[in-house]
Amino acid sequence: MELGLASSPSPAWSMPADGVLIRTVDLWKTYEMGDVQVHALSGVSFEIRRGEYAAIMGPSGSGKSTLMNLIGCLDTPTRGEYWLNGQLVSDLSDDDLAYIRNREIGFVFQTFNLLGRATALHNVELPLIYSGASAEERLARAREALDRVELGERVHHKPSELSGGQRQRVAIARALVNNPSLLLADEPTGNLDTATGLEIMALFDRLHQGGNTILLVTHEHDIAARAHRVIHIRDGKIDRDDRIR
Numbered sequence: 001m002e003l004g005l006a007s008s009p010s011p012a013w014s015m016p017a018d019g020v021l022i023r024t025v026d027l028w029k030t031y032e033m034g035d036v037q038v039h040a041l042s043g044v045s046f047e048i049r050r051g052e053y054a055a056i057m058g059p060s061g062s063g064k065s066t067l068m069n070l071i072g073c074l075d076t077p078t079r080g081e082y083w084l085n086g087q088l089v090s091d092l093s094d095d096d097l098a099y100i101r102n103r104e105i106g107f108v109f110q111t112f113n114l115l116g117r118a119t120a121l122h123n124v125e126l127p128l129i130y131s132g133a134s135a136e137e138r139l140a141r142a143r144e145a146l147d148r149v150e151l152g153e154r155v156h157h158k159p160s161e162l163s164g165g166q167r168q169r170v171a172i173a174r175a176l177v178n179n180p181s182l183l184l185a186d187e188p189t190g191n192l193d194t195a196t197g198l199e200i201m202a203l204f205d206r207l208h209q210g211g212n213t214i215l216l217v218t219h220e221h222d223i224a225a226r227a228h229r230v231i232h233i234r235d236g237k238i239d240r241d242d243r244i245r
Helices: 064-071 094-104 120-131 135-148 164-176 194-209
Strands: 020-033 036-049 053-057 079-084 105-108 182-186 214-218 229-234 237-243
Touching: 020 064, 036 064, 036 237, 053 064, 064 079, 064 182, 064 214, 094 105, 094 120, 105 164, 120 135, 120 164, 135 164, 164 182, 164 194, 182 194, 194 214
Parallel strands: 053 214, 053 229, 105 182, 182 214
Antiparallel strands: 020 036, 020 079, 229 237
């Protein structure tokens, strides 16, 4: 699919270097609240390299959810540039953003977002239906993704027949099935008990060791500490950028 950019990249110096998966340049998101402008993000600039395991952390109202929506191509910035995998996506149309979301980003949500009447296998193959893969290819790749999250024996179970941890594993398999450039997880353990949450975080560790680029969005210190880098957001700006290891 040929994507039509709304404008050519400018300035040229903002083009990401090789190995950079995410680059934001002076990213702003402003909402009009009557006569008042509310700046949810105020000039956020950072890079995430391919293969990194990073977390975005901040209190409620800090702007981290707004930033996640921009990174996930669920929204567009008021101004500034957002590059994903060498593509300037901050000026794309809604249709082009939908294409990018399906091909480049695997989402993992706190609430799982699974179809209740569909089996684990069908839930995982959904992104492949949207990308036009054949039925045979969809089933093979969905089974492979479920094997990666150790649910190969639960392919025909529906969400109501699975535990919370197993549902999140199905959601992670769905996020992986298109081999996305980025695995974007929003509070991935928020609906899980402590022990199950640790199991899910151990799975993220293994996925990162296997080469996946992972970006977590969380308000929990112990979850953020599993990443190798923590970007702290406060009042719409980057407060700290800590490399843990």
